[in-house]
Amino acid sequence: MLEVHVLGTSSARPAYGREVSGSVIDTPSGQILVDCGEGLQLRMKEHSARLKNCGMQQRLRHTRIRLLLLTHGHLDHCWGVLPLMQSMALDGRNKPFVVAAPISDISFDAMLHGGAYVSLDDPGIPRVDMARQWQQWWSLGATIDQLGYEVDWYVVDFSTGERWMRLNPESGESELLETPPVLFDGAEVRPHETLHSVPSCAWSVTLADKPGRFDSEKAVGLGLDDSAVNKLARGIDIEVDGKPLTAADFRGDSRKGLSVMISGDTKGGVPSFMELGEQGEGPNLLIHESTYTDIKQDKAEEWMHSTAKDAAKAAQAMGAEHLLLTHYSSSIEDTTISISEARELHASCYAADDGDIIRVSYDGISLLRWDGRGWSQIENAFL
Ligand SMILES: [Zn+2]
Known part of the structure; x- marks a missing residue:
């Protein structure tokens, strides 16, 4: 089973009880954090305390998180990372931690040739490029010396296919990787380039075939x-x-590994999503940004975000079984319109709230919602 804990469904800034981006994907082999906006560690703590008080088995602890996937460098998606890493150090973490993010081709090339600390003053590099932020984090203490635990830093660039590089803030070295790194033991983790105002990608997490x-x-x-x-x-x-008997003749067909994808920020019409659809590789659950509704289609295009319908089109294009909307503009208080607009194109669709737990298994999908006292399943959220 894959279980997603959605801890922030607001875009850009907190609004209507919603916080900025951050989700934990709980897999049988450990937890993966996708994006980490401001204050995420406190939300994890509160969420975990609720789980405990409700007698549920799961816990979210930053010591259990092995991998952090960042979708892009906008601060509502990554401003909580350094405090989180420092809390891990204070809690005596000794297990290694892995961080991966997309960066611009200019910073990729500069770091490839000049090392992890090369000057990134080219005006073509976005101000919030993750490479620039990482250099700051390292100077503020995100190194083995200061943290006391190992961190593997990986960047990906999509300008010429998919290029991966490992950065070493201790030695200052950068290493181009011939093949994509294994980011997580126990699930396949892949980036999918998206279209936003800064380098960005969606991340998919897929368990092995059953x-x-x-x-x-x-x-x-x-x-x-x-x-x-x-x-x-x-x-x-x-x-x-x-008489020979072949073991394979006694087994039914294997089942495709369960898969969840989180889009990060993107406008509609993403080519990598269409490719997934052509390859029949769409996820069981797509969690896609839907900053706006139809009435603000022009804003969505201007700011390179999606409407609920764009999200539904993305789910259709990649062949995602179920769609969960998230990342709402502060102009959206009630998500009913987002759901109904998206459902016109993709019937199995619902809108996330902070604190939602989504379970994806071979028996189907369910959404549990916090009601102030406990979680209860929302019937017919998905088809
Ligand atoms: Zn955002």
Whole structure:
């Protein structure tokens, strides 16, 4: 199962009880944080205390987070990172931490040739480029010396395909990677370039395919003894009375690994989303920004954001099974219109609130909403 804890659904600034971006994806192998706006660590703490008080098993602790994925450098998505990393240090973290983000091609090339601390004064580099911010964070103490735990820093650039580089703030070195790094053991984590006013990407997290169900009745029906059935169940081919039996013949089709994608900020019509659709690689759940509704389509284009319908078109294009809207402008207090506009194009769609928990499993999808005292499932949020 994949479980997403949505901790901020407002764009740009807090509004109507909504905070800025940040979500935790809980996987069977650990937790992944996607974006980390201002004050996220406090929200995690409160959310986790609620989980505990309600007798739920899950906990969100920054010590459990192994990977931080940043979608872009706008401060509502990353202003909480350095305080979070410092709290991890104060809590005595000793496990390594991995951070990945997209940067501009100019800063990528500059760091590739001049190292992690190269001067990034080219006016073509956005002011909030993650590379610039990381240099600041390092100078403010985000290094092994100061933190006491290891951090792997990876940047990706999409200007010529997908280029990855590892940055080492301790030695100042930069290393171009021949293949994309393994960011997380236990799930495939991939960036998908999006279209925003600064370098940006969506991130998908996909679990390994699930082997098909073992057909024990078929094996028992052949009169096989326990030991033979056991071997077939473990995938070992056997021979019975001179007749070969192939283990694969006793298994149903494998099931595609569960997958969740978080869009970050983007305008509509993203080519990488269409490619996913063509490859049949759309996620089970797409969590997509929907800053505006139809009435502000012009604003969406001007600021390179999406309307609820743009989000629905993205879900359609990539073949996402379910769509969850997030990242609302402060002009949206009630998300009913966002939901109804998006549902015109993608029926299985709902709008997130801060504190929502979404469970994605082979049995389906469910959305749990905090009502002030506990979480209850919203019936028919998704089809
Ligand atoms: Zn934003």
